[in-house]
Structures are given as structure tokens and as C-alpha cells.
Amino acid sequence: MATTDGLEDIVAAHSSICELDGKQGRLLYYGVDIHDLARYSSFEETAYLLWHGVLPTRVQLEDFTYQLQANRALPPAIMHLMQLMPKTATPMDVLRTSVSALSSFDPDAGDNTRAANVRRSIRLTALFPTIVAAWDRIRNGKEPVEPLAGENHATNFLYMLNGEMPDAYNAHVLDTALILHADHELNASTFAARVTAATLASMYAAITSAIGALSGALHGGANEQVIRMLMKIGEVDKAEAYIVGALERKERIMGFGHRVYRTDDPRATHLRQMSEELGKRTGDSRWYEMSRIVEASVKEHKGLYANVDFYSASVYYMLGVPIDLDTPIFACSRISGWTAHVLEQFGNNRLIRPRAEYVGPKDVKYVPLEERE
Numbered sequence: 001m002a003t004t005d006g007l008e009d010i011v012a013a014h015s016s017i018c019e020l021d022g023k024q025g026r027l028l029y030y031g032v033d034i035h036d037l038a039r040y041s042s043f044e045e046t047a048y049l050l051w052h053g054v055l056p057t058r059v060q061l062e063d064f065t066y067q068l069q070a071n072r073a074l075p076p077a078i079m080h081l082m083q084l085m086p087k088t089a090t091p092m093d094v095l096r097t098s099v100s101a102l103s104s105f106d107p108d109a110g111d112n113t114r115a116a117n118v119r120r121s122i123r124l125t126a127l128f129p130t131i132v133a134a135w136d137r138i139r140n141g142k143e144p145v146e147p148l149a150g151e152n153h154a155t156n157f158l159y160m161l162n163g164e165m166p167d168a169y170n171a172h173v174l175d176t177a178l179i180l181h182a183d184h185e186l187n188a189s190t191f192a193a194r195v196t197a198a199t200l201a202s203m204y205a206a207i208t209s210a211i212g213a214l215s216g217a218l219h220g221g222a223n224e225q226v227i228r229m230l231m232k233i234g235e236v237d238k239a240e241a242y243i244v245g246a247l248e249r250k251e252r253i254m255g256f257g258h259r260v261y262r263t264d265d266p267r268a269t270h271l272r273q274m275s276e277e278l279g280k281r282t283g284d285s286r287w288y289e290m291s292r293i294v295e296a297s298v299k300e301h302k303g304l305y306a307n308v309d310f311y312s313a314s315v316y317y318m319l320g321v322p323i324d325l326d327t328p329i330f331a332c333s334r335i336s337g338w339t340a341h342v343l344e345q346f347g348n349n350r351l352i353r354p355r356a357e358y359v360g361p362k363d364v365k366y367v368p369l370e371e372r373e
Helices: 034-040 041-052 060-072 076-084 089-105 114-139 154-164 169-182 188-198 205-214 222-234 235-249 266-282 286-300 308-318 324-345
Strands: 017-023 024-028
Touching: 017 076, 024 041, 024 169, 034 041, 034 205, 034 266, 041 060, 041 076, 041 114, 041 154, 041 169, 041 205, 041 324, 060 114, 076 089, 076 188, 089 114, 089 154, 089 205, 089 266, 089 324, 114 154, 114 205, 114 324, 154 169, 154 324, 169 235, 169 324, 188 205, 188 324, 222 235, 222 308, 222 324, 235 286, 266 286, 266 308, 286 308
Parallel strands: none
Antiparallel strands: 017 024
């Protein structure tokens, strides 16, 4: 039986959602290039595209945006549940637990039609930022901020997080980052969601599985490790020596390399530009400058390109986002892709059941307990 460790390059599903060309460094959602979406679109428009396969008309986008805005308020019981959690709980653990609990408050319980699952997709996408922002305030002894009406997804999140209207450019940066993170084919968390959905478990169960997978350091947690590394370096003139030393010690440099891309990650292109611009706007470019030196050094010594996690780290940090919210923000974007894949899985379902090639001992005879030494 032919095998590939980690299922590398194994085709496990047919999908119309996301095309990923690792050799050319291209990423497309339903045929629309990620560069065009990042330059001209919005997260709301991108989410609509992922769920419906086409870009919305103006009327459709207005209605869709209204639906997202109308579903931002958490059920009081979920907010109470969060307030009972230990303040030391990680944001990803709180997000996972809250999403699982939301299944008990599903107004479409028992209805597994596509229409009902699209409504679930809207509710989950609307509620993720509310959960993440509310938890950050709860754990810091602050009252959660009620979500805004009439503002876009990114603006609303930053408002709920900080309790004040964000700078328009900062909201634009976050909106673009949400577009870039929205989907990425069969990554670990998306595959986890599809495996769970394939059993005909609920969308909530599938998304809970995805959150669990995303919480790992080798998936969504990489950007947290990147900013911690930059903070450890501290100064621009220490960056190259730090990386050379780390590589000599054979330490893993997070934010580099990708299982699929063999060239520039197209998402990193936009995040790199935004990191540079944020540095100029804040008057503190060291995070961007350190990142550029680290990127050049890793490429020179290892031949690896920066991936989406590398520059998202400095972008989020300069937006004032707490470091351990980096991965939850990733989830606030990727929920649109996860739910798109669950919708697709439900639409043409077959139980996902791969095989494992057995490499253990064979023909081992059973020895009675009293004869074992």
C-alpha cells in the first residue's frame, strides 16, 4: 500500500472552493485571485463568495452584511458560561468551548438543509469576533462591549476589543488580513472539519474540531511564536546574528516554509506591505525591519520563503492585538472557509475513511498472563 507521511500531496477531496498552485504561488477562491480580493474586496464579500460560489450583487451584499450584523449578539447563557471560566484559560480553549455550547442554542436544531446550514454559517461567522473580544475583556476584569450595528466585520471586532472606534486604516488592515486568511484548501483545520462533517455530525461539531486543530503550534499558533521571537531579538541590529545562531543550533524558525508553496506565499505579499505601512504610521518600524532581516537570512541560509504567519505577527502586534489573540483572529477569518467546506461536504457527502499501512509486529502469539515475565 503506497503511503505518504502527513498525506502530503494526496488528493482527499474534490472541491470548487479554493485553488492553490504551490509552484506558481497562486491562491484563488472560486477562481477569483486572492490579490484582487485583497486589493478591492471586503471580508463580507469574500465570505459570500466562499458560501455561494459567486461574487454578490450590491443588493445581495447589503442583505448579507445586514444578516451578519444582526447576528453578532451572544446568547446570555454563553456569555455567562465564559464568565465562569478560569481567567487563565487560553482564548482558543474558550472559543472552542463556546462554539460547542452554541449548538444547544441553535434555532435551526434538527434542520440539516443547506438553507439552515447557511444560516448557521452566518451566525458562527458573526459570533466569533464577539466571543474573542468578550473573553479578552472578561479575563482582564472589564465588561464586554456590545457589538456595533452598521459597521463592517473588522471595525466591529476592534471596537469590541478596545471599547472605542478604531482608526480607519487599522480597520482596513484587519479587513484585508481576514480576506487573506479566509480559506486555504485542505489545511489541517479544514480537513478536520470535513472529516467530522462527513460523519453527518452537526456544523457546530465540525467547527469545534477545526478550532482544536487550529490551536496547534504548527498550524494557527505559528504567528504567536513569530512575534515572541521578534520580541526576544529586540533590536534591528541583533536580528541577523540571532537567526544565524538559531539555525546553527538547529532551532525551528516559525513562519517559514509551507507544505504546498514552493515560492512566495501570495498572502505574505500583502501582509508584508501592511507591516511596513503600519510601522511608518506608528513611528516604530523595528518590527517590520527585524522581519525583513529575518526573512532575508532564512531565505539565504535555508532557501525558505515567509508564509502567511510570519508577517501577520507584526501586523497584529502593531494593531495593538494581544499576542495570544493572533490565532483566534485567524479563526475569526477562517470560520468563513471552514463553513464553506462543511456546506460543500454536506452537499455531496461520503464518509472519509483513509487506510493506514501497518508496520508493526506480525504473528505475535498470545502468552498467558501467568507465563509472562
